[in-house]
Amino acid sequence: MNTKARHKRNLIYDEKGILAFAARLKKLRKELGFTQSQLAFEAGISLSQVARIETARINPTLSTVFALSRAMNVSLHELFNFELPDN
């Protein structure tokens, strides 16, 4: 182990918020009749990424979210029409 005391910064990872977004995305995708693969293709992102987002394994960037919004033809206003849980 390194004796040098490295500072462990703690970054935000908003478990609850990420879970809520995952559920919202999955719901909309299914309602619109997309498979993950189709959505990934339309959005220009990878299938693995779509799966990771829907299972709340990662904390996507806005660009990724914007791509999903456009691919589903769902406005951001609608995509984010869910309650953000308290932290």
Added chain:
Amino acid sequence: MNTKARHKRNLIYDEKGILAFAARLKKLRKELGFTQSQLAFEAGISLSQVARIETARINPTLSTVFALSRAMNVSLHELFNFELPDN
């Protein structure tokens, strides 16, 4: 230079979307009377990060956006109530 042909993947960076979000955030923050420093403190993120977001230098993660939403006491529905420009 390395002769090995490494693959240059191109990640999404949604310039227009990021700019639109930056403008929306700045507008709301000012309307609510926060300084960047106050907002950063309330959201538990760094001042430099708030400045980078408002000047569209970075592509923030959802967790960061959620923290801003809670700090300003503005719902996601409201925070994302803007037109996502075409890509």
Added chain:
DNA sequence: AATATTTATAGCACATGTGCTATAAATATT
């Protein structure tokens, strides 16, 4: 105008998002 406050930049180290490939697990179809 001088001073104080606020916002914008820069550079570093570290954490982690992303694409890719492969494969397993789960679900749907025949």
Added chain:
DNA sequence: AATATTTATAGCACATGTGCTATAAATATT
């Protein structure tokens, strides 16, 4: 039940988001 399709995981390499510190630039206050 067997087969096909869809979703979930894993591991790697690389790109980049984030916090921190410092400082400059811009704006507001006195």
